[in-house]
Amino acid sequence: MIVDLRSDTITKPTPGMLDAMMSAKVGDDVFGEDETVNALEEKLANIFGMEAGMFCPSGTMTNQIAIKCFTHPLDELIADQTAHVYRYEGGGIAFNSAVSTRLLNGPRGILTAEMIEPEINPENIHFPDTSLVVLENTVNKGGGSCYTLNNIAPIASLCKKNDLKLHLDGARIFNALAHTGDSAKSYGQYFDGISVCLSKGLGAPVGSVLLADKATLKYARRIRKVLGGGMRQAGFLAAAGIYALDHHVExxxxxxxxxxxxxxxxxxxxxxxxxxxxxxxxxxxxxxxxxxxxxxxxxxxxxxxxxxxxxxxxxxxxxxxxxxxxxxxxxxxxxx
Known part of the structure; x- marks a missing residue:
């Protein structure tokens, strides 16, 4: 017997998922004409109470695009020292966005507003401008530890008070929701961007969706194109994501x-x-x-x-x- 516990990314599509993929209606997504991709983006945006979504090949790409959208060169973002965006995305924060990272040490990767507030730089020519906070839910290096909405609310309030953007690396967000019982739709009131991965616990073969407002995503699509993420008949992949949302969450x-x-x-x-x-x-x-x-x-x-x-x-x-x-x-x- 083989038992593969290396990651939840190693799953194979189920027969029902394969059927959905093979029967997907597709078009050219770069032209915005793939109706299955459009349906997936709209579906997830509605689930999380966000304006719109953008389908990408990976969670690394959605995270890196979000960071690019929410910062400027010479800015600084705040994240936990275990954060996937910092440890496991190939140095993309520095390479793609020319942004430095202020790392905190939260218990099992969970940050609080009290931890974040003293790390926000004052306006001073010697310091990078703090412009973004990134949370991860669940925290991979924390052993799948979870933020609740009650944890997130004061962080969002602090960010709003200090004119900071707040992004969620939701690589396993549905695992977090299954544990906490929180409402996915409530997330939209707190975050400027949410990356939702479909290829981990939900079992799709490929894909993540970046959720944000329409203005942000207009720029994000340009960045996706520059990074080589402009897929064509991507509906075959998006169909797997829709199937996963319909059948694999519970x-x-x-x-x-x-x-x-x-x-x-x-x-x-x-x-x-x-x-x-x-x-x-x-x-x-x-x-x-x-x-x-x-x-x-x-x-x-x-x-x-x-x-x-x-x-x-x-x-x-x-x-x-x-x-x-x-x-x-x-x-x-x-x-x-």
Whole structure:
């Protein structure tokens, strides 16, 4: 048995999703004529209470476009030191936008208004202009930790008071919503931009959508074109996103239940020294042996997992992991 827990990006389209993709009505999206892309963008904008959306190949592209739209060269953005936009997007903040980054150290990647406020630069020729705050929900390096709307509201208020833009890297936003029970539609009142990834927990093969107001997205489409993200008959891919939104959101709770099982079992094992709180579909745990030694033992049993530090391993649950695979994984973990 193979159990692939490296990421929720490794899922394959379901038969129903493939059918939806193959029957999609398409046109040229750069001309705005792909009706399936248009339908996906409108659908997500309505879900999150935003004006409009723009389909892109990846979450990295939507995040980088948003940063470009919400800053000017020599500005500075504020983010947690674990943020995907900083750690895992190839230095794109500096390369694409000529913007510096003020890094904070939130508990499991979660920032507060009280942490952010003293880091906003005063207007002074010696300092970059602080112009943007970026949040991530869920926080990958935080083990799938979540912001609630109650956490977000004071940050949004602080940003508005200081004329800062607020962007959400919503790579796993639907996992966060499944955990918190918050309303997606409420997000639009707080954020200037939201990146929604369709190719992680929702199981689409490709794609993220940047949500914002129409004026921002007019400029964003120009940036998307410059970055090479102007796809043509992209409706075949957008159809997978629509199918995922219609069929794969509610089932995220299954992944979360599997996560809870694994976190409980790991906490009882003598070779595991610590398990981070598991809120959504990610389990981070620390091992007494080097993590690479443990992942090699797991690989020998057909279990694929990544180490994220010298003694830390990450399991990511997704729609291609079923109850029998979780049961098998638990038996292997107990045997190590």
């Amino acid at each position: 089932r995220l709770k299954i992944d979360h239940a599997h996560t809870q099982i694994l976190a409980t079992e790991l906490a009882a094992l003598p070779w595991v020294s610590n398990v981070l709180p598991a809120e959504t579909n990610i389990v981070l745990f620390d091992t007494i042996e080097p993590a690479d030694t443990v992942t090699a033992k797991l690989a020998a049993k057909g279990i694929k997992a990544n180490s994220t530090d010298k003694h830390r391993i990450r399991f990511v649950l997704h729609l291609d992991i079923h109850a029998d695979q979780v049961e098998y994984l638990v038996s292997v973990l107990k045997s190590l």
